[in-house]
Amino acid sequence: METDRLLETQGLFKLFGGVAAIDGLDFHILRGEILGIIGPNGSGKTTLFNVITGFLKASDGDVLFEGQRITNLTPHRIAKRGLIRTFQLNLLFRSLSVLENVRFAYHLQRRNGVIAAFMNTPSVRREERAITKMAEQVLEATGLADRRDQLAGQLSYGWQKTLTLAIGLASKPRLLLLDEPLTGISPSRVEAIAGLVNAARESGTTICLIEHNVGLLMNLCDRIVALNFGQKMADGNPQDVTQDKIVIESYIGG
Amino acid sequence: MTTSLFLQTFMNGLMLSGLYVMTATGLSLVLGVLHIINFAHGAFLMLGAYLVWMLVGKEISSIESIPEWLQHIEMPYPLAFLVAVVAIGAFGALVNRVLYQRFWGKVLPCLIVAVGLTQVLQQGAFVTFGIHTKSVPSYFEGLITVFGARFPLERLMIIVVAVVFTTGLLLLLRYTKAGLAMRAVAQDSDAASVSGVSIPRTATTAMFIGCAMAAAAAGIIAPVFTVHAYMAEGYLIKAFMVIILGGMGSITGAIWAGILVGFFDAFGSVFFGYFTQIFLLIFVIVVIIFKPTGLFGGVVFDIFTRDE
Amino acid sequence: MMAYGGQAASNDNWKWALGGAIFAFFLTLPAWFKEIYYLHALVNIFLHSMVALGLRLLWRTGLVSFGTAGFIAIGGYAAGLLSKDMGVSFWLSLPVGGLAAAAVGVLIGIPTLRLKSSYFFLISWATGEIIRLSFLYLFIPVFGGWQGFRKIPLPDAINIPGLWNIDFTEKAHWYYLAFFLLCLTVVIMTRIDNSRVGVTVGALQDAPDLCESVGVPTMQYRVFAFAAACFFAGVSGAVYGSFNTFLHPESFTIIQSIETVSFVIIGGSLAVWGPILGVFVVKGIAMLVRGLGAYEIIVAGSMMILVMLFIPEGLSGIPRRIRRYLNRRKVDEQMEKADGD
Numbered sequence: 001m002e003t004d005r006l007l008e009t010q011g012l013f014k015l016f017g018g019v020a021a022i023d024g025l026d027f028h029i030l031r032g033e034i035l036g037i038i039g040p041n042g043s044g045k046t047t048l049f050n051v052i053t054g055f056l057k058a059s060d061g062d063v064l065f066e067g068q069r070i071t072n073l074t075p076h077r078i079a080k081r082g083l084i085r086t087f088q089l090n091l092l093f094r095s096l097s098v099l100e101n102v103r104f105a106y107h108l109q110r111r112n113g114v115i116a117a118f119m120n121t122p123s124v125r126r127e128e129r130a131i132t133k134m135a136e137q138v139l140e141a142t143g144l145a146d147r148r149d150q151l152a153g154q155l156s157y158g159w160q161k162t163l164t165l166a167i168g169l170a171s172k173p174r175l176l177l178l179d180e181p182l183t184g185i186s187p188s189r190v191e192a193i194a195g196l197v198n199a200a201r202e203s204g205t206t207i208c209l210i211e212h213n214v215g216l217l218m219n220l221c222d223r224i225v226a227l228n229f230g231q232k233m234a235d236g237n238p239q240d241v242t243q244d245k246i247v248i249e250s251y252i253g254g
Numbered sequence: 255m256t257t258s259l260f261l262q263t264f265m266n267g268l269m270l271s272g273l274y275v276m277t278a279t280g281l282s283l284v285l286g287v288l289h290i291i292n293f294a295h296g297a298f299l300m301l302g303a304y305l306v307w308m309l310v311g312k313e314i315s316s317i318e319s320i321p322e323w324l325q326h327i328e329m330p331y332p333l334a335f336l337v338a339v340v341a342i343g344a345f346g347a348l349v350n351r352v353l354y355q356r357f358w359g360k361v362l363p364c365l366i367v368a369v370g371l372t373q374v375l376q377q378g379a380f381v382t383f384g385i386h387t388k389s390v391p392s393y394f395e396g397l398i399t400v401f402g403a404r405f406p407l408e409r410l411m412i413i414v415v416a417v418v419f420t421t422g423l424l425l426l427l428r429y430t431k432a433g434l435a436m437r438a439v440a441q442d443s444d445a446a447s448v449s450g451v452s453i454p455r456t457a458t459t460a461m462f463i464g465c466a467m468a469a470a471a472a473g474i475i476a477p478v479f480t481v482h483a484y485m486a487e488g489y490l491i492k493a494f495m496v497i498i499l500g501g502m503g504s505i506t507g508a509i510w511a512g513i514l515v516g517f518f519d520a521f522g523s524v525f526f527g528y529f530t531q532i533f534l535l536i537f538v539i540v541v542i543i544f545k546p547t548g549l550f551g552g553v554v555f556d557i558f559t560r561d562e
Numbered sequence: 563m564m565a566y567g568g569q570a571a572s573n574d575n576w577k578w579a580l581g582g583a584i585f586a587f588f589l590t591l592p593a594w595f596k597e598i599y600y601l602h603a604l605v606n607i608f609l610h611s612m613v614a615l616g617l618r619l620l621w622r623t624g625l626v627s628f629g630t631a632g633f634i635a636i637g638g639y640a641a642g643l644l645s646k647d648m649g650v651s652f653w654l655s656l657p658v659g660g661l662a663a664a665a666v667g668v669l670i671g672i673p674t675l676r677l678k679s680s681y682f683f684l685i686s687w688a689t690g691e692i693i694r695l696s697f698l699y700l701f702i703p704v705f706g707g708w709q710g711f712r713k714i715p716l717p718d719a720i721n722i723p724g725l726w727n728i729d730f731t732e733k734a735h736w737y738y739l740a741f742f743l744l745c746l747t748v749v750i751m752t753r754i755d756n757s758r759v760g761v762t763v764g765a766l767q768d769a770p771d772l773c774e775s776v777g778v779p780t781m782q783y784r785v786f787a788f789a790a791a792c793f794f795a796g797v798s799g800a801v802y803g804s805f806n807t808f809l810h811p812e813s814f815t816i817i818q819s820i821e822t823v824s825f826v827i828i829g830g831s832l833a834v835w836g837p838i839l840g841v842f843v844v845k846g847i848a849m850l851v852r853g854l855g856a857y858e859i860i861v862a863g864s865m866m867i868l869v870m871l872f873i874p875e876g877l878s879g880i881p882r883r884i885r886r887y888l889n890r891r892k893v894d895e896q897m898e899k900a901d902g903d
Contacts, residue, residue, distance in 0.1 A: 120753075366827055
């Protein structure tokens with residue numbers, strides 16, 4: 001039973017000054033599911049992601065990934081274990097091309113060390129060619145193939161969001177945390193991204209996403225957790241949660 | 255340690271504390287509101303000192319680089335002091351408008367520009383005023399006896415001026431609209447601007463006050479210590495150490511830390527001589543490593559740790 | 563632009579030609595240009611360029627160090643100590659000086675690079691000061707304190723019988739040493755830039771959090787970059803010490819540290835030749851404006867301000883700007899023509 005929980009938080013707290021952004025939160029993500037996290041502004045959603053992935057230090061409590069404590073590890077170590085996240089503000093390598101952005105995601109899969117890279121050995125060159133092929137496949141799948149040589153900074157907002165997702169997918173995560181992947185983009189793009197999320201789940205990635213627009217999650221998620229004031233307000237299937245009075249109130253009040 | 259030596263050192267500690275608090279709170283205010291490190295803070299202080307010297311004008315020998323009309327000004331010291339405070343404050347406000355404001359939110363470009371400005375001002379002063387130190391004739395003459403120890407009155411005035419200005423700053427922050435605006439911008443500039451606070455104006459005000467504080471410190475130092483182009487460096491380093499120890503952006507922290515460093519310097523120099531400085535530097539580094547938010551908590555905001 | 567296999571586009575050939583010409587120019591200079599004053603200045607320029615290139619690497623990981631002068635001092639004093647008091651050959655004490663500086667850099671870097679980059683500038687400044695004060699006040703019998711560290715020996719002669727006797731009594735010998743070291747540094751830096759390491763480094767400057775989230779150990783890269791910057795500073799310090807046979811803590815203040823940063827800012831950090839350009843521009847202008855000394859840093863300071871205001875990517879970014887401007891003109895013309903149809 002326990003190993004079904006890919007990720008789990010136990011009594012997690014995060015305090016800024018005297019304010020608790022995360023207030024004794026217990027929640028979990030099951031292996032193979034698509035979990036949605038909703039809540040009004042300031043409810044602690046992104047802070048939660050930041051604490052889970054090590055970008056912020058937890059004030060108290062624990063985060064477990066595959067049963068092991070990852071609380072307060074540095075982000076890159078957490079990434080090494082297969083926990084990858086995207087950022088709310090379309091964080092990309094603006095001065096690199098779309099292709100280079102995706103190729104970067106294969107960092108953990110590169111076997112050659114720094115010295116070899118410095119000397120540009122044949123092994124390195126082979127590896128880079130292989131990575132380019134894999135990256136191109138990801139670009140195909142996400143529809144970015146036409147834009148492969150464009151600088152990431154020049155993409156439109158919607159394509160930038162797609163690119164951040166592509167980077168996340170390319171790193172072959174076990175658990176992928178997406179921060180507002182569907183916000184601010186056209187309905188057709190939403191469909192496309194939702195399709196990618198589903199496809200990722202099919203190939204074995206567990207996904208958890210924060211979304212503002214609750215309606216978009218109805219068909220996408222198996223389960224939804226609602227947060228407010230850093231605490232869990234509701235937890236269940238999309239139908240039940242979105243009709244929960246407390247949840248609705250939190251959105252109006254906030 | 256004899257009682258009289260102790261008292262002397264204690265009074266020195268008070269004096270240094272006063273100086274450090276004045277410079278550090280000014281720097282802290284700018285840091286808090288503009289979210290930048292005004293590396294040129296020390297240079298403003300130096301300019302203030304030179305300005306007081308020029309306005310008092312009693313000991314200027316002909317220096318070509320200073321215009322004729324300036325050379326003939328001879329103000330009484332208190333007036334020169336006030337003029338310098340306002341003038342340097344205004345200059346600081348100008349610098350903000352012209353140089354810093356366009357880099358709002360970006361620490362590194364501001365820092366580079368500030369560093370460049372410092373060099374220009376400092377070396378410019380060196381080239382203009384020459385290598386010889388200047389002195390401003392003492393206005394407050396005489397000694398005052400405190401519990402049996404003799405202490406120059408003008409050094410006591412440093413303490414008085416420091417207390418007056420710092421209290422003034424605290425009152426201003428607490429009770430005026432401008433103060434409220436500055437506190438708001440320091441805490442959350444987006445929220446503040448949405449509530450109708452004009453960020454450029456608030457930032458300029460903060461720069462004005464911060465630089466004015468530096469000039470006030472300079473003005474009261476000028477008669478006591480020497481004035482020269484590189485005087486700024488020492489005070490700038492101290493100011494940085496104080497705000498690091500006090501917590502970056504925290505005014506009250508700067509006050510406590512300023513007092514701490516002032517007394518440490520005073521007593522340290524009696525016991526350790528020039529090693530005091532090395533100890534202090536190392537202590538500051540240790541604090542940065544282990545308690546980056548400073549020793550005195552109460553941080554208004556903190557752009558310098560990973561946690562926001 | 564990524565060249566893993568290394569095929570330059572055909573229109574880059576003129577870049578190779580230009581680079582080759584410049585290289586040949588400086589390589590042959592002492593043969594036809596004998597002004598001692600300028601040769602001396604060029605030695606200093608080359609040494610400064612080495613340091614600036616090290617700082618550039620650090621800058622590309624997103625950090626600024628204001629303590630560089632301290633690390634130059636470490637290299638100088640360490641190498642000088644080995645050569646003078648322990649009879650070690652200069653050619654050995656040179657790299658050891660660099661390593662000593664790098665070691666101190668690692669020592670300082672590991673606990674402090676965890677913090678955000680804004681704090682690091684303060685710590686690097688404090689470190690530089692501590693180092694300088696240490697050479698001024700500590701171990702005075704060894705380092706000389708206020709008197710300075712004197713009588714640093716010349717490097718051991720390189721004697722190829724019949725061809726050269728490079729005994730470092732002539733400026734030209736020093737010129738070639740500094741030039742050789744600079745070229746080596748340039749080659750290393752270019753290699754880094756063109757390799758996977760360079761991409762990662764550039765990405766660190768661009769979006770460190772994103773790097774971290776895909777598994778890049780940003781901390782380790784930063785420590786490495788800082789150690790490298792310290793190494794190059796140390797090596798240049800070792801040469802500087804032997805070149806002047808004399809070291810004094812006053813030469814290693816925050817002003818010198820700031821100046822080295824200004825080279826990177828003014829010249830630009832995108833290209834390897836950017837900081838070198840920065841050194842030439844700052845030192846060159848200072849030489850024109852009433853000689854060196856106080857004016858040099860005024861020039862550096864005002865240029866820093868102007869560059870930040872108007873050309874933030876540095877002077878080496880000007881060609882790119884021109885190209886982009888010309889391209890835009892071309893596109894506009896094409897669009898006008900298209901409209902005409």
